[in-house]
Amino acid sequence: AQKITQTQPGMFVQEKEAVTLDCTYDTSDQSYGLFWYKQPSSGEMIFLIYQGSYDEQNATEGRYSLNFQKARKSANLVISASQLGDSAMYFCAMRRPSGSARQLTFGSGTQLTVLP
Amino acid sequence: EPEVTQTPSHQVTQMGQEVILRCVPISNHLYFYWYRQILGQKVEFLVSFYNNEISEKSEIFDDQFSVERPDGSNFTLKIRSTKLEDSAMYFCATTSAYNEQFFGPGTRLTVL
Numbered sequence: 001a002q003k004i005t006q007t008q009p010g011m012f013v014q015e016k017e018a019v020t021l022d023c024t025y026d027t028s029d030q031s032y033g034l035f036w037y038k039q040p041s042s043g044e045m046i047f048l049i050y051q052g053s054y055d056e057q058n059a060t061e062g063r064y065s066l067n068f069q070k071a072r073k074s075a076n077l078v079i080s081a082s083q084l085g086d087s088a089m090y091f092c093a094m095r096r097p098s099g100s101a102r103q104l105t106f107g108s109g110t111q112l113t114v115l116p
Numbered sequence: 117e118p119e120v121t122q123t124p125s126h127q128v129t130q131m132g133q134e135v136i137l138r139c140v141p142i143s144n145h146l147y148f149y150w151y152r153q154i155l156g157q158k159v160e161f162l163v164s165f166y167n168n169e170i171s172e173k174s175e176i177f178d179d180q181f182s183v184e185r186p187d188g189s190n191f192t193l194k195i196r197s198t199k200l201e202d203s204a205m206y207f208c209a210t211t212s213a214y215n216e217q218f219f220g221p222g223t224r225l226t227v228l
Binding site for chain 1: 151160222
């Protein structure tokens with residue numbers, strides 16, 4: 001069974017600073033995908049970034065980057081130059097490999113607050 | 117940009133009543149999912165649907181739940197006899213054969 005662990009229930013960061021949100025995972029699959037989603041107070045789930053287990057380079061999407069350390073089974077999200085609008089809940093998720101139903105398993109989330 | 121839509125945005129129902137939550141997936145997507153998020157908790161997988169049948173379901177998805185794609189476009193989740201503990205945000209999500217899983221805006225279900 002797959003498991004995602006987010007050990008930081010809440011994080012604070014000063015505006016314009018960088019912040020790292022931790023995510024570790026456990027799986028016996030060789031092929032898998034890792035995702036980060038943002039959930040603002042309005043409730044929708046916004047896709048941020050994806051990393052495939054066989055991708056050799058860390059994924060980047062604008063101010064978001066994923067620090068993927070396969071041997072340590074970690075997939076930390078780095079947000080550079082934080083903005084007030086980044087205040088939200090952030091979820092790490094894992095997807096099973098192709099051939100399965102490909103559903104996501106989510107972590108418990110980290111509530112990020114950006115301070116002015 | 118294509119998006120997943122869900123209706124209604126908020127549903128209030130009495131315990132024991134049936135509810136149907138509706139989703140319109142992105143048109144060329146092949147895999148459809150329902151997830152649930154109880155207030156303040158993580159998102160939990162309920163069921164996946166591919167090629168007009170359930171491909172996988174979680175232990176949460178018991179006999180009170182059903183899904184169907186009645187007209188080839190809508191994707192519905194039915195809860196036959198709602199319980200207080202069914203109160204949650206229900207998300208529909210869809211994906212093509214590729215990576216990103218698109219989520220709808222959610223339906224907040226309140227069971228009284």
